[in-house]
Amino acid sequence: MANVNIRINGFSYSVSCEDGQERHLQAMAAEIDRRVSSIKAIGEQTGEARLLVLAALLLADELHDLRATHEALRAAKPTGVSPEHVARLRRVAARAEEIAADLAES
Template sequence: MAQVSIRINGRSYDIACDDGQEDRIHALAGYVDERVKEISDAVGQIGEQRLLVMTSLLIADELGMAHEKLKNPASPAAEAGSISAAESDALADNIESMAERVEALADRLNKD
């Protein structure tokens, strides 16, 4: 099992991950850090825990909207264009897999 050091909101976290997933973890951490910065720029430094909770909710909302687009292309959240049912199912599975990985990463962060 590999270990990577990531930085979110100026704080370092050592995260264990499967071998070969280091670059993916760094990319995810970079995305989370960008979102944390957006929120802290908007509301200020309101405490690390609250910033991370707000960021988690924002990312969960993005994930939910993407999932809604895939499951119901006619929904208001859906953009122009269409995809096949098989593509929609595959994308939905991928989103669910990403959500599970984000949840596992969050669990690891909470253990540190």
């Protein structure tokens, strides 16, 4: 396991990840930081925990939309979606949930 220091909203967090996943984790943290910045840009005055919750909700909403699109495509084209693609989406979703849980504990 590797430890990675990420920055979100100016705060540093030490997060563990599988070896070789450091860049991926940093990219996800950067995406969360962008979401937090967009929330702050619209004038949302709130605490750190609330900012992270709002950013997580934005990401969950996007994930929900992607899943709905995925399901619609799968229903329209049953042979067009590979089991590997579905498995990868599930792994990505599970990893995002793990990271969100780690951030919530920090």
